[in-house]
Amino acid sequence: MKKSLFYLSVFGALIMFQSCNKNGCTNPEADNYNPDAKSEDFSCAYTGNVFFWCNPQVSDSLNSLGHSILRFEVGGDIVDSTATVSFASVAGDCGGVGVMTIPQSFTGNNEWKYKWRVKGDNFVTLYEGFVTIPGGDCAEVELGYP
Incomplete structure (x- = not known):
């Protein structure tokens, strides 16, 4: 049971980490600005x-x-x-x-x-x-x- 809880916690942390590091265009002056992006990926148009x-x-x-x-x-x-x-x-x-x-x-x-x-x-x-x-x-x- 403790092992399952451990794996579930690790899996949850990975999902949260991935959602926090969403790549995209972070420049509000760009045509394709993504307000949800946390990390710039140089895709701004x-x-x-x-x-x-x-x-x-x-x-x-x-x-x-x-x-x-x-x-x-x-x-x-x-x-x-x-x-x-x-x-x-x-x-x-x-x-x-x-x-x-x-x-x-x-x-x-x-x-x-x-x-x-x-x-x-x-x-x-x-x-x-x-x-x-x-x-x-x-x-x-x-x-x-x-």
């Missing part, structure tokens, strides 16, 4: 945005150089495109009119660094650089004269 913009004079200049369409590449993939004549803003605002806002999802860190390119007609690279996109926020890329 985030969504952030990068937005590209230029003023009307730059848009006109790109158009006059023969670039009627702009293609946006983030992380090695062309993710969107727009007509150059509709790509202009007096002040860039994430999600605003005349800007290109591109959402990106990533796991692990709460920010992620991406290589980006903007390509014109014939897929000519007009601009390129790196941007760090914070989870839950927007990163800005303003395009100047080519």
Whole structure:
């Protein structure tokens, strides 16, 4: 009887220990935050945005150089495109009119660094650089004269 009680106690303690050490995402800013997680397992997922913009004079200049369409590449993939004549803003605002806002999802860190390119007609690279996109926020890329 004492042996059975001992094994039952050990089994109960193991179950309690396992439930106390639940792994998961412990960052409340993450898309997949788990309030029951007690231990971080680096599975946190985030969504952030990068937005590209230029003023009307730059848009006109790109158009006059023969670039009627702009293609946006983030992380090695062309993710969107727009007509150059509709790509202009007096002040860039994430999600605003005349800007290109591109959402990106990533796991692990709460920010992620991406290589980006903007390509014109014939897929000519007009601009390129790196941007760090914070989870839950927007990163800005303003395009100047080519």
